[in-house]
Amino acid sequence: MTQPNRLVADAAHQFGGVELDRSKPLSFRVDGRTIHGFAGDTVLSALLANGVDSFGQLGETPLGLGEDFAPLASQRGAADALPIDRLPALDGADLVTTGAKRRPWRGLLRRSSPSLDHVLDRITEPSWLRDKPATTLTADLLVIGGGVAGLAAADAACAAGRTVILVERRPWLGGDARYFGAVGDDETPEAAIARMSAALAARPNVTILFRADAFAMYGTTAHIHQIELVDGAARGRIVAVTAQRVVLATGSRQRLGIFAGNRLPGVMTAIAAYHLAKRYGVTRGQSALVATQSNFGYRLALRLHDAGTAVLRIVDTRLTPQSRFVDFSKASGLMLSSGQLPLAVTAGRHNALRIALANAGTSVVASELDADRLIVSGAWQPELSLWMLAGGSVEWNAAQGRLEARGQIEHLALAGSVAGFRSMGATIESGQAGAARLFGATAAPIEDIDIAARFETADAPTAIGPTGAVGPAFLDTGFTLARRDDDAAEAQAHSRRLSLGDVAASVELKRTLPSDAGAIAEERGAPGVDLVASDWTSPAAPAPADPSWLTGRFGPEPQRVHLVVNGKRRFEIGALVYANTSPADPLLAAGVIVEAAPVGGIALVSRAVLKRTDRFIVETLRGPSPARIATVDAPA
């Protein structure tokens, strides 16, 4: 079986992969190993389907591949390295991943390994972050994020006759809305996305850039890295999009709980597991344990169960949670545990995970399970990185357990979950309202009604396992790799960027004051553009004849005198002048050399001292020198 982690094509809930055309199998090579997939796969989804799910090792810890933690790859011999989560799988491609690898000579071993074998202590940063744009596009409105809020904003602006550029990182529209499903009789996310996508497709005044990642904001210009297919080959380009108005509909990122082993291959967020199954028919092994703090974890578990995954248990940090999804899970015969959370995860036998569970508030192993996957339905952090790059502020919301946007930016609107909206209706309305506000129209207040809230248990804070378990616990997914056991010195070294999720976790671990969280997120999340070589020089400032900082040093109206010794030696500016009977204490200095002279130096000397003596000691950097007055100048 070449794709052991691929679900069957007709799996329930379309978990066979809606992006795939199974009638078009393909194969390509990555670092010398052959990978099989289907048209519609990304390189990442095909690797995962083939059982390659480890990026490499950080020290001795293997870390899992994922949408926000994957290497770049380039066609062998080419320089254009592209992120594999956005790179389409193309038949016959011969790709090489970028970065240091372990055991490079063991090619044969690597071909059967589940790891890309990268050395994760030294991760290569994409070179395009510093590239100049190849193309500039302009529009009345730039919408970043093709979820329901972004679609609604783009559609509303188009309907009002504005030109719009919509940027979406993934190769499909709709964002994460499908994961949550419909509430009551509301329009389903699937239907809403289809409706708005169709409307946009019919509009002549919108351009949609897929596989396009906005990575920088400079005033009203965003820089976007896009992967496009040209003559059957993938290539990257930097596009500058200039628009006087911007809607940020960048969504939210699901966080992991904080427990040892939370970044091992096979541990993933619920949203990642959902998209892998729904878009690409990708699973991992046969069994899964779902750890959740919210009701939607049960919804995913039910769907995975229906699609053929053996859901061994649903573990909830909340005690006796109430939800329709809990009821459905019970009715489906799934085993539920409440008031428990993962304590530690270690690599088990046959690529499985050994998952130790603890009762909340304890550090004792209550039970252990072996599963092929641990799916963590964690808290959500609004994706405010671009907001901060645009100059926006953030602050900690203790009630919601997340960093939120603070204040406003005149030309920019936040829409959807990045602005804190939860229900699909409110998310859509916020997109429409954001676009309207930017063009000077008024919008009706948005009602964000969570119908289920009255009957169902609310989400719990992030699950935090006890300390002391074996293996590192990471604060977030992604490349920052901040760990729970990083000590205070590491935190103060500021040697790495911190994600918003890292900062949120740090607050929950009580390492960061809630009042500092926003400032820290801004400091690390928007550090500014790279510095380039500069020939800036200070404006010329001539030396003042009578610097103000000498006023009063040597009494009222000190005298300028020319001091010399033996007709040759020169005294440097700043050398202190003492009466020859005085100790060399700067507080007792009688004067100071203020001007160079061909011999000796011009000194400013106390009049009172001049009345007493004409013999001086000048303390130069080379040592003391006797001096006498050659000439007396006018008073300073």
Add this chain to the structure above:
Amino acid sequence: MDGTEFDIVIVGSAPFARLLAGWLARDHGKRVALIGRQASPQRLPRSLDMALGTATRPETWKMLRSGAAETQHLFAAAGLADALGHTDVAVSGDTAATAVALDHLAHLAMGLGMAGRSEGQLHVFGSIAMLRPEAEPKLYAWLGTTGVTHIDSDAASLAFLRSGLAELTVSGEKLVAGQIVVADDGALLDSVPEAQRPEQLRVVPMTATLTAPVRRLSAPLIHFPDRGVTMLQRAGDGVLALIAGDADVEARLASVLPGPFPLKRLATSRFRRIVSRDGAPLIGRLKPSRLFIAAGLGDAAAFFAPAVARLLAGTPTDDEKRWFAARDPARPSRELVAEIVP
């Protein structure tokens, strides 16, 4: 606060405020409350606390030298020896005006017996005392042993009555204090309206930024007064830079960095600092509020704390009395204390 009375309430979160509170409680037996907040370690520093200022007045140098020695003794006695280090500090005279001033500073330092050397337009001051930021938690812990009452700044508010008097409330109750000291720039900016601040003070926008590793600097800490840049090379070879002003920030910083370029930045924050127009500190009571302010001390502030504590406790030496009197906000003429202003 249940009607608790304090001899002195200090408002501020910078090391100067903490040390001042500690000195007053430990050495002068004062009942002290400190209104402030310990910053999270992940935040970028806003000052590089070192016993060196761009001061040309020998009496200021002497006070700073004495303060550094006293701080070292205090830390040794309190088991905080590792909170204080010593480092070489270079100052660059880029313009003729600053080069001349730097010549004067170099000779003053030599006259006081300090090590130093000149390298081109740099003068390196040897072995300057410097607070280590990583020792901050220990400093807080020590403060707890001195009997200082710590009050979170969120719980306190400073208001000005119509008479101009300042009134401090904590958790809604008026705090009885013999003296209120506004001890750092943040506290001054937050709690003293611009109209109440001395005209001598002005606000300077500041940027703190941390770069990825760069080539070795010619000294661990270098100050460029003409460019408004101070930079410290940290473990791992990244540079922490404090840049004054808001024009050409990146260009000024990059002009003194050795590269390689382009150079990534890891963190950046913006804040404000208060400086005096004549470069000299303003320390004393602010009429009519009766607040005591200590402003314009720059990165050397922490090392003035022992002397300021003696002033507040009523036990300054004669030299200190003269020094403070010359820098009192109420003093009409400041010609005799003016310092370098790049």
